[in-house]
Amino acid sequence: MQNIIDVQKLRKEFKSFSSRSGLKGAFRDLFTRNYTIKTAVDDISFTIKKGEMVGYIGENGAGKSTSIKMLTGILTPTDGKVVVNGMNPHKEREKFVKTIGVVFGQRSQLWWDIAVQESFRLLKKIYNVPDQQYEVHMKDVIETLDIGPLLDKPVRKLSLGQRMRCELAAALIHNPPLLFLDEPTIGLDVLVKLKIREFLKRINEKYGTTILLTTHDLSDIEALCERVVMLDEGKIIYDGPLKELRENWAEGKQIQFQFSEAAALEELQILTKEHLVVWEKGESDLIWVASVDSDETVISGVIGKVTAAKKIADLKILEISTEEIIRNIYVEGAVRHG
């Protein structure tokens, strides 16, 4: 299958200028200025195939937005190769941007003072969308996102969730084969998030739209993406299936015991000394969590020993959450393989 995005050794450095102090310093600044170089994206390489939905994750300042800006042609790379939809985003800007859709969660692309449908109409003209195609496609988009009643309102009167759904519709007016979303669900409530996720899944299935999504909300990724690319300080530290990430990192399970009477750490450690267990206290003396390997004999062994010795009110076996996995990865700084 063909690569929609092909990125090789992509790099972006920013110069940040600092001012010298005093009058003499200001004068010298006129001729040469002090600057430091910040590497926001550090030699990253990856490819994305048609129809994929990829989660691009990382903490604040990891370089996600900078990468998206290079992929959409807003920024030029300092070094490296970018081919998107078979084009260099810079060389053929006007032709290229017609083949992508972009949503920046923190920035509105609709015209603030006019009704949403006027913005749509303008975008339809800008992208030269034929009436026929517009009617069919947008009717579907408007219905799925449930924005019909919002169309005659000016953007400034919409709530964030309403605006975001309109932004998404606006980015899709020309039905682009590739969609970039930079933090599309930031600050939205759960119901709107669900609606947006459902919508993205639907256009991905219906039109085979390739979607690259940055977020620091992992539940978005879990709901949508099979593949994640994880970024830390400008470098890719993991690129692969979300499932594998979970398997490699969530090797263990957690067993949560709720006792009828208070328990002490030493007591529990002695009880389970035959197995490799890490005990942690929960919210009170009554609740304790045992982290163990995902091994049947260990799990049943620990449960057997503990339940034989102590009265239990409740018992849960927990999977380690993706959130926790990611946190572990950042703490250790690199991804363990195999």
Next chain:
Amino acid sequence: MGKYLEMIRIRFLMMLAYRTNYYSGILIYSINIGAYYFLWSAIYGGKENIQGLSITQMTTYIAVGWMARAFYFNNIDREIAIEIKEGKVAVEMIRPYPYLNMKMMQGLGEGIFRLLFFSVPGMVIVSLVFPVDLSANAETWIYFFISIIFSFIINTQINLLAGIATFFLFNNDGLIRAKRVVIDLFSGLILPLSFYPMWAQNVMGYLPFQGISYIPSMIFTEGFKGSQVFEGLFNQAVWSVLLIIPVYVLWTLAKRQLVVQGG
């Protein structure tokens, strides 16, 4: 082409949404024109004409100057400055159109709105109150309209330059304000250029500003006669083309900074 017409339409709608802001504007312009009328009446005293203009021509010159200003004047310098500061210009790069052309169209939408809802009713009011001489000559009207289209082009290109300068200056509010004063003074809006001392007239002959107000107003009042009209229009046309160069150069530099430094 469709997208440009659509942009003009949208801006027109936006202005329409805020139209009440403009009623007070008509009043302010009328008061301005009235004040100048009384000032000039005093200056003329009993004199038939000064610098070849009669008192009626003078009043007409002032009235037409202000009403034309409503058409060529726009805020896109300030808008561009704000969009640069807020990082919106970067996002505009993902649209399949040239940003500056789109801005110019927005200015045009604004201009057409004011021409219809501001200049026309304003002119009717003013000509009822003051001795303004609206030419009966169709040719004069045609040359005047061609001329204010050039006024719009020249003024808007200067606005583009002032707006783009935000990329290179930390704060260019001062620049934008200074530019407005310079245009009002040197364009001949407040005082016909023929009233300035000779050396100043010579200097202004080499600047684009007279093409913004002096030339269309002189055409309308028929202060320009025969070949002077064509010389005026030619001067405007030359500046409309010449100004493309600095706009293009500055915008190219700005875009380079935008894509390298992220604005």
